[in-house]
Amino acid sequence: MYDVAIIGGGVVGAAVAYELSHYSLHVALVEREEELSFGVSKANSGIVHPGTQNPPDSLKARLCVLGNRLIREMAGTLDLDFKEVGELIVAFNETEIAHLWQLKQEAEDCDVSGLEVVSRQWLRDNEPNLSPDAVAALLAPTAGIISPYRLVYALSGEAELNGVEVRTSTRVDSIICQEGSGFVLSTTHGEICTRYVVNCAGLYADVVSGMVGLDDLRISPRKGEEYILDKKRRYLTRHLLFPVPTPDSKGILVTRTSDGNPMIGPTAYEIEDKEDLSTTDEGLCQVLRVAQRLVPSIDPADIIAYFAGLRPTAGDDFVIRHEKKVPGFVNVAGIQSPGLTAAPAIGKYVAWLLECAGLGMRPKTQRHGRKQRAVHxxxxxxxxxxxxxxxxxxxxxxxxxxxxxxxxxxxxxxxxxxxxxxxxxxxxxxxxxxxxxxxxxxxxxxxxxxxxxxxxxxxxxxxxxxxxxxxxxxxx
Ligand SMILES: Cc1cc2nc3c(=O)[nH]c(=O)nc-3n(C[C@H](O)[C@H](O)[C@H](O)COP(=O)(O)OP(=O)(O)OC[C@H]3O[C@@H](n4cnc5c(N)ncnc54)[C@H](O)[C@@H]3O)c2cc1C
The missing domain is CATH 1.10.10.1100 (BFD-like [2Fe-2S]-binding domain)
Structure with a gap:
């Protein structure tokens, strides 16, 4: 009998496992794929957002700001390849400049620090390849980049070292709720008995939630196509460059991977098929048009690879709650962007929800850390x-x-x-x-x-x- 079974080994499940490994609990992390991080967490922009572009008062706004802080704190101890490069949200006219001041105020209300609206001259001096049409930008110095999968492996690796059992190639097919005595998960590798369940199944969180009879969750995939440029263009930009956001999306941006390749994208459009990771000609044209407006010297011939990822959306905000109708069952769903950034904060939030739901949380006195660091x-x-x-x-x-x-x-x-x-x-x-x-x-x-x-x-x-x-x- 486990105390907690976490379903889904993406960044969110790994962060929950990491957090719970701080307590004397018997925890399983269950993932249907052969390895962790093979879902949404493998295909995203890899940005640790500072918290500048979230609706005020939303759960994702709060968890993004805390997640950014936690990742910066963990970077040393977990040997993360995090780089704090800063972001610029770029305005091209007076209306957009007014929007920058509004974004600044909203982000400061959420505790984002170091924000500054910088001038045209500042942009010329500090971001030489940016379009000469840019007139101002909101600078957020705490934005950074990270390898999304290496964050998952760092969190899950530490969790495993501290007692969490990681069970890959194990798909949960059904769940029986045993009144007052927990749950039995029927999986492709036998049964798992557990007192509590945390559903972090990403695009399939609605399916897993349906397994315990909850039918009020619907995950819609929102596709994002991304295009990676050759490392020879690694000095294309110094900061992450965003346009002024729309209500649906942070917009198409110019970023770079933590390994040094510039990257442009993502698009944002709703689709039906949760397995459709195709890229399209229209997506490429749209990405190029917006990215070249920011940095005119981007050349399509520099593109060396492309991919698409699907944001698991369930409305505008994250849905993280202990389900009162099914005591012991916690849904962590609709973790769209900035889910990668927020993940460590989501881990803490879920631990708190579990404690409120009656799970005894006794902190461990001793923790193990990985001794051997990777040699890159x-x-x-x-x-x-x-x-x-x-x-x-x-x-x-x-x-x-x-x-x-x-x-x-x-x-x-x-x-x-x-x-x-x-x-x-x-x-x-x-x-x-x-x-x-x-x-x-x-x-x-x-x-x-x-x-x-x-x-x-x-x-x-x-x-x-x-x-x-x-x-x-x-x-x-
Ligand atoms: C194009 C794009 C760009 C993005 N950019 C950023 C960014 O720059 N910064 C940021 O903060 N966020 C970003 N995000 C958001 C971020 O990627 C997600 O919020 C995050 O990866 C979601 O992680 P997850 O663990 O919830 O989902 P996943 O990684 O999908 O994990 C869920 C796991 O559950 C498993 N699973 C499903 N069903 C079952 C079952 N029945 N049994 C067992 N296992 C199951 C799946 O195989 C999967 O591995 C972006 C997203 C996209 C698509």
Whole structure:
């Protein structure tokens, strides 16, 4: 019998698991995919929002500001690749300047600090590639960028080290509520008995909520297409650049990934199909038009990759509540943007809801932290990289040339749980460079096969159904 079963291993489920691992509780994190972070949390802009563009008095406004603060605090202890680069919301006319002052006031009312409306001259001096038509901007220095999946792995890794059981490839198919004595989850890997359930199932939170008889939740996917530019344009902008937002969206922006690639997008339009991750010509044209208005020198020929993500929306705000009709069941749904930023704050909020719902929360006196940090050659000063290479021959063996990922890094990623090519890529960047893995895929598959003791035919890109090799004829 678990105390708490968390359904869904995206950033929200991982943050709830991380928070609950601070208490003497028996917790399971249950994820249907082969690895964590294979849902919405793998496909987003990776921005740690400062809290400038949320409706005042909304839950997401409060949790975004706290989440931003928590991520900055955790960055050192969890070894997060967070970079505080600051954002500019750019105005092109007097009406938009008036909007900037309104955004500033609303954000300050939510406790966002350091905001400043900067002039045309300031923009010329500090953001040289920005359009000369820009007349002013709202500067929010606490905005940052982070690798979304590495945040999930850092949170879930710490949770696991502190006793949370992570059960992947385990889809919850139905839930029986046993009056007064908890829940039985029927899964693809047997039954799970638990006193409390936290539903963090992202796009499928409405389906999971329906399993306990609640039918008042509907998740609508809102698609966002994003386009990644070559690293040779890494100095395109210094800050994250946003247009003035609309009621539906923060707008199409110019950002960069924590690995240094500029990125433009996302679009925002409603669709029906929760599995539709296609990108479109119209999306590309729209993204280019808006991004080039901000930075005219963006060239379509610089685009090296693209993807789409689906925001799981349930109205305008997050829906996070203990369901009184089903005591012990907490819904964490509609976690659209800024869900990545807010996740650590959502973890704390859910812990508080569980305590209010009667779960005894005894803080642990001792916590374990990961001793071995990942060795990213590309992120190190040259002298340190030379020393590491001298000390460990596996660091000298480069598996992914585009991103300079060594054999040591790939093995480390597998040691902490990667079982697929995407799992290795998300943790190390191997395969994420300009050649899209043409050079390193076979090598990584062989390493995965050897280290996880599975035949090469079972090694997949992102889990069952995405295997690459159909037959192994190496012995013939
Ligand atoms: C294009 C785009 C850009 C964005 N940009 C930003 C940004 O820059 N900053 C920001 O703060 N936020 C951003 N967001 C929002 C952010 O990505 C989401 O809020 C966040 O990732 C949601 O995380 P989640 O854990 O709720 O969902 P998910 O990551 O989808 O996790 C839910 C998990 O539940 C699992 N699951 C579902 N059903 C079951 C079941 N029956 N049994 C077991 N497991 C199940 C799924 O497989 C999935 O892994 C963006 C979103 C999009 C789409």
């Amino acid at each position: 050659l590309l992120a190190m000063p040259l002298e340190d990289a030379k020393r590491v290479v001298r000390e460990d021959p596996e660091c000298a063996e480069i598996v992914c040339r585009c991103e300079t990922v060594s054999l040591r890094e790939v093995k480390q990623a597998i040691a902490v749980g990667a079982t697929t090519l995407d799992g290795v890529k998300f943790r190390t960047r191997a395969g994420a460079g300009r050649c899209h893995g043409s050079f390193c895929t076979c090598r990584i598959m062989r390493i995965l096969s050897e280290k996880t003791d599975r035949p090469i035919t079972s090694i997949s890109k992102r889990g069952k159904g995405s295997e690459i090799v159909v037959a192994d004829r190496s012995d013939e």
